[in-house]
Amino acid sequence: MASANLDLVRSIYADWERGDYSSAQWAHPMIEFIWADGPEPGEWKGLAEMAQSMRNWLSAWEEVHVEADEYCELDDGRVLVLAHHGGRGKTSGLEIGQATAKNATLFRIRGGKVTRLVLYWDRERAFADLGLAPEESRDPC
Numbered sequence: 001m002a003s004a005n006l007d008l009v010r011s012i013y014a015d016w017e018r019g020d021y022s023s024a025q026w027a028h029p030m031i032e033f034i035w036a037d038g039p040e041p042g043e044w045k046g047l048a049e050m051a052q053s054m055r056n057w058l059s060a061w062e063e064v065h066v067e068a069d070e071y072c073e074l075d076d077g078r079v080l081v082l083a084h085h086g087g088r089g090k091t092s093g094l095e096i097g098q099a100t101a102k103n104a105t106l107f108r109i110r111g112g113k114v115t116r117l118v119l120y121w122d123r124e125r126a127f128a129d130l131g132l133a134p135e136e137s138r139d140p141c
Helices: 004-017 047-058 123-130
Strands: 028-036 040-045 061-075 078-089 101-110 115-122
Touching: 004 061, 004 078, 004 101, 028 047, 040 047, 078 123, 101 123, 115 123
Parallel strands: 028 115
Antiparallel strands: 028 040, 061 078, 078 101, 101 115
């Protein structure tokens, strides 16, 4: 039986897989939002800053969406999603898959709200940050 945290993350990804990034009802008002790596790493705090960062990133892409490959409930407050993105750069025409093949998202959840969201362009970086073995040598979840 899936936990409430896992159900919450799956519902977020259901929207994202359709390319719908408009809702943040799942986020705590003071969410910590982090791009751990990639073209513009950084940290933001609160819904407004998270929304601005996402708008900036989304504005560079057409038909952007993400597809979950696997959901990993790490403990009672963290869910790691192994995923890959699709879409195309508005200016370059570069497919997102050409820039990054496998990525990950770490959700920290308390009281039914995401309090920390960490996006990784490089899945292996997520594994290293979490102290997990590389994907090739383990079952990720």
